Amino acid sequence: xxxxxxxxxxxxxxxxxxxxxxxxxxxxxxxxxxxxxxxxxxxxxxxxxxxxxxxxxxxxxxxxxxxxxxxxxxxxxxxxxxxxxxxxxxxxxxxxxxxxxxxxxxxxxxxxxxxxxxxxxxxxxxxxxxxxxxxxxxxxxxxxxxxxxxxxxxxxxxxxxxxxxxxxxxxxxxxxxxxxxxxxxxxxxxxxxxxxxxxxxxxxxxxxxxxxxxxxxxxxxxxxxxxxxxxxxxxxxxxxxxxxxxxxxxxxxxxxxxxxxxxxxxxxxx
Amino acid sequence: xxxxxxxxxxxxxxxxxxxxxxxxxxxxxxxxxxxxxxxxxxxxxxxxxxxxxxxxxxxxxxxxxxxxxxxxxxxxxxxxxxxxxxxxxxxxxxxxxxxxxxxxxxxxxxxxxxxxxxxxxxxxxxxxxxxxxxxxxxxxxxxxxxxxxxxxxxxxxxxxxxxxxxxxxxxxxxxxxxxxxxxxxxxxxxxxxxxxxxxxxxxxxxxxxxxxxxxxxxxxxxxxxxxxxxxxxxxxxxxxxxxxxxxxxxxxxxxxxxxxxxxxxxxxxxxxxxxxxxxxxxxxxxxxxxxxxxxxxxxxxxxxxx
Numbered sequence: 001x002x003x004x005x006x007x008x009x010x011x012x013x014x015x016x017x018x019x020x021x022x023x024x025x026x027x028x029x030x031x032x033x034x035x036x037x038x039x040x041x042x043x044x045x046x047x048x049x050x051x052x053x054x055x056x057x058x059x060x061x062x063x064x065x066x067x068x069x070x071x072x073x074x075x076x077x078x079x080x081x082x083x084x085x086x087x088x089x090x091x092x093x094x095x096x097x098x099x100x101x102x103x104x105x106x107x108x109x110x111x112x113x114x115x116x117x118x119x120x121x122x123x124x125x126x127x128x129x130x131x132x133x134x135x136x137x138x139x140x141x142x143x144x145x146x147x148x149x150x151x152x153x154x155x156x157x158x159x160x161x162x163x164x165x166x167x168x169x170x171x172x173x174x175x176x177x178x179x180x181x182x183x184x185x186x187x188x189x190x191x192x193x194x195x196x197x198x199x200x201x202x203x204x205x206x207x208x209x210x211x212x213x214x215x216x217x218x219x220x221x222x223x224x225x226x227x228x229x230x231x232x233x234x235x236x237x238x239x240x241x242x243x244x245x246x247x248x249x250x251x252x253x254x255x256x257x258x259x260x261x262x263x264x265x266x267x268x269x270x
Numbered sequence: 271x272x273x274x275x276x277x278x279x280x281x282x283x284x285x286x287x288x289x290x291x292x293x294x295x296x297x298x299x300x301x302x303x304x305x306x307x308x309x310x311x312x313x314x315x316x317x318x319x320x321x322x323x324x325x326x327x328x329x330x331x332x333x334x335x336x337x338x339x340x341x342x343x344x345x346x347x348x349x350x351x352x353x354x355x356x357x358x359x360x361x362x363x364x365x366x367x368x369x370x371x372x373x374x375x376x377x378x379x380x381x382x383x384x385x386x387x388x389x390x391x392x393x394x395x396x397x398x399x400x401x402x403x404x405x406x407x408x409x410x411x412x413x414x415x416x417x418x419x420x421x422x423x424x425x426x427x428x429x430x431x432x433x434x435x436x437x438x439x440x441x442x443x444x445x446x447x448x449x450x451x452x453x454x455x456x457x458x459x460x461x462x463x464x465x466x467x468x469x470x471x472x473x474x475x476x477x478x479x480x481x482x483x484x485x486x487x488x489x490x491x492x493x494x495x496x497x498x499x500x501x502x503x504x505x506x507x508x509x510x511x512x513x514x515x516x517x518x519x520x521x522x523x524x525x526x527x528x529x530x531x532x533x534x535x536x537x538x539x540x541x542x543x544x545x546x547x548x549x550x551x552x553x554x555x556x557x558x559x560x561x562x563x564x565x566x567x568x569x570x571x572x573x574x575x576x
Contacts, residue, residue, distance in 0.1 A: 057540075063563040067570060069540045114538065116570075147406065152399045163574075172536045183536075187573060197398060206398075235570060239538070 032092045033126070041088065041098065047128060047136040051075075054087065054111070056127045056139045062119050065148030067233050071114035072127050077181075078104060084111035086130040091231055093123035095149055095196065099231035107221050107243055109181030114239035117231050118148035118194065149230065150196045153206065160234065163189040165262035169250050176268045181241040186216060186252050188237070188262075194230040211236050213255040219248035244268065294344075294351040299507040300461035300499060302328040302438070304355065306348070308504060310474045310555040313340065313371055318413035320344045322371040322503055323467070326352055327458055329435020332361035336456055336465050337503075338375030341413035345375020360384055362433055364442065365423060366467030366503065367450045368395040369479070370403045374413070376421040387431070388423035389444045389452040396420050427454060445469065448485035449477070449503075457495065464497040464511055472505025475554035475561060476518050482568040486522050489515055521550055525564060529572050539569045 038047070058070045074084055083106050089099040104111045117125070126140035153160075166189040176182050188211060195208025214226040214236070223242040242250075247269040254262045294306045305325035313319040319340035326335045326348070333352055339345045352360060365373045365388040373396075376386065400420045407415035425431070433440040438460035445453040449468045456465040469488065471477070478485065493512035500509035508514075528546045543562045551557045 063543065064566050067566050069538070069543070069566070071540065114540075116539070146409070147402060150402050150405070152395075152402055170536065189574070197402075233570075235574075237570075237573075 032097070033090075033124070037090055037092065037097055041090065042128070042136065045136055047138045049138050049140075051139050053084065053131070053137045054127055054129045054139060056125070056141055058125055058141050058143050060142065060144060062143055062145035062148070064151075065119050065145035066151040068117050068119055068143065068145065068148070069114065070117050070125065071239070072112060074111040074129075078106045078108045078111055080106045083108075083132050084129050085132050087111060087113060088128045088130075089117070089125065089231075090128070091117065091119060091123055091125045091143075093121045094118070094231055095120060096229050096231060098229050099125070100226055100228040102224060102226045102240075104224055105222055107218070108223055108241055109243035110241040112183075112239070112241055113224075116233040116237055118151070118233055119143050119145035119231075120149040121146055149194045153191060153193060153197050153234070157191060160189065160191045164191070165189065165254065165260065167252050167254070167262065167264035169252070169264075169266045169268070171268060176244045176247070176270050178244055178246055178270055181243055183239060183241055184250065185237065185239045186214070187235065188214075188252070188254055189235055190254075190256065192230065192232055192234045192236060196230075208257060210257055211254055212257045213253075214238065215253040216240065216242075217251045217253075218242050218244055246270075293354070294347045296325070296351055296355070297507050299325075299501060300458070300463045303458060303461055303463050303465075303501075304328070304351075305501055305507055306351070307507065308340075308371070310504065312556065312559055313411055315410060315412040318343065319371050319374060319407065319411045322369075323501060323505070324348060324372065324375070325501075326360070327435065327438070327440065327456075327463075327465075328356050328358055329438045331358065331436025332433075333358050334362040334364055334433060334435055334440055334456075335360055335379060336364045337366050337372040337467060338363055338379060339373075340371040341374050341411070342377055342415065342419050343375075343413065345378030348375055349378045361435070362387055364388070364440075364454065364456060365392060366454050366456070366465075367452045368392060368399055369450065369468065370407065370415075372467065372503070374407075374415055374419055377419045380421060385424045386421055387425045387427060387433075387442065387454075389454045390426040390428045392452040392454075393422035393426065395450070395452045396422050445488045446484050447481040448488040450480045453480070453488070455492065457497070462496065462498040463501060464492070464495055464499070465501040466492070466503065467501075468503030470500055470502040470505070470509065470515060471518055472502045472509065472514060473555050474504035475557050475559075476521055476564070477560050478522075478564045478567045482522060482526055482571055486519065486526065489519055489522075493519075517553065521547075521554070524550060525568050526572065529565065529569050530575070533569075533573055533575075539566055542566075542569050 055073045062068045088101040122144045124140045128138045168187050170185040193209040197206050216223045224240045251265045296304045299305045308321040308323050324337040363379045363386045427442050427444040431442045441457040443455045497511040500511040500514045532542045543565045
């Protein structure tokens with residue numbers, strides 16, 4: 001009996017040691033970023049770390065690691081003189097750290113953004129904003145999660161594949177308010193398979209199949225475009241702003257890594 | 271500093287310690303219907319994932335196991351418990367769905383003359399989730415789970431299937447996406463017992479890993495079945511049917527109504543997760559562990575409704 005208790009305590013102690021060691025490594029280690037990720041995506045350009053330009057919101061503990069809501073709030077309006085040109089999202093310890101890069105225009109109104117991401121482990125997520133003057137600033141938060149990228153493909157892949165490429169826009173109160181930033185949401189039906197989930201009967205890894213390009217325009221004018229990778233959750237979902245001058249057509253053009261293209265147009269009115 | 275390899279070795283040794291050495295505690299919920307009631311805990315390294323209700327039904331000729339346990343060791347403990355209870359052999363191992371707290375004990379029953387039975391989608395779900403569950407087991411559960419513990423059904427059920435145990439007939443029903451996409455229920459005609467496994471949660475908060483709409487739909491038809499009692503996948507053996515499903519249906523309907531209202535108002539998943547359903551907290555065990563996740567799963571499903 002004594003032996004069993006001792007081994008249990010020992011197990012807990014070791015577990016505790018390991019967990020805290022890993023936690024510190026994951027939460028505070030900037031090595032991956034400074035040695036690999038920053039040089040890869042930003043070269044030797046200076047990046048200021050502050051929250052003056054954008055704020056990043058993500059839960060400290062992911063409820064579902066394959067479906068983690070993340071949002072970015074811009075602290076400056078988009079004007080022709082000064083605007084946020086690009087926001088890049090990097091999840092340090094994901095198998096593919098590059099999650100997405102979003103490009104905005106003055107017509108975006110506000111460079112706010114929300115989407116859902118996969119997190120594979122305890123990791124920082126960082127948002128790097130580039131303004132039109134070429135300056136970079138970064139903000140980061142830590143997220144505790146595990147297994148988001150290898151998490152099983154949604155319960156009903158057949159249903160998901162059947163509606164592959166289906167899209168819709170949602171607007172506040174189903175209408176637009178001209179000459180001001182309007183919040184909109186684009187929903188895309190796509191399983192966004194990571195390439196890390198094992199397939200079914202064959203016991204083979206299911207090949208990656210994910211949306212890699214998103215372009216949104218209003219009456220032909222680009223509002224927001226994005227390059228996206230496997231960290232974006234199944235059925236990608238983007239919230240963004242745009243400034244309509246009058247009624248018109250919101251258009252989404254999507255491409256995935258297998259070269260499939262989808263487009264969708266929705267007429268919006270005041 | 272402790273060397274990393276010695277830590278791993280120690281963890282390996284610890285995980286080999288048999289986790290369910292004590293005999294399984296069984297309740298005879300109805301004549302010949304034996305259930306081991308699980309505990310309302312998250313699967314962890316102390317309970318080794320042995321948290322679900324599992325058991326067996328004894329006929330004159332055959333025993334049918336219903337869920338084999340949360341770990342290889344619990345499967346062996348269940349096998350010993352059956353041998354201690356009856357000389358009648360096990361002919362069937364029914365797996366009610368893909369979740370690891372229910373089917374990790376399969377290997378203990380692998381033998382000639384024993385057929386494994388599950389939903390027609392179970393083999394697919396098992397294979398696709400095996401690497402994920404094995405990684406999780408080695409990281410969190412210390413229960414020594416191996417690839418060989420994943421035993422897909424020999425007999426897939428597409429709609430319904432009857433099993434004759436000798437003097438009692440079991441009817442197995444394959445359900446549409448509900449708790450998971452591989453849910454199977456068992457009805458024992460002799461005692462009119464409806465073994466619902468995780469289609470029914472009592473006390474333990476329901477966990478959505480399939481479809482909220484689908485689950486409510488399946489519950490609508492299940493509640494029409496005349497039964498003396500229902501056996502939940504988690505919770506007590508007091509399941510008066512259909513009363514036992516009231517709390518679960520109430521919770522799932524509340525989620526659906528509240529999320530639909532939020533979607534209509536243009537509110538976000540984050541807002542829904544932070545704000546909805548908190549008054550239900552007092553009614554359910556493990557509420558904080560699963561409620562917000564349920565909202566995110568249901569939200570992602572319901573936003574495609576219109």
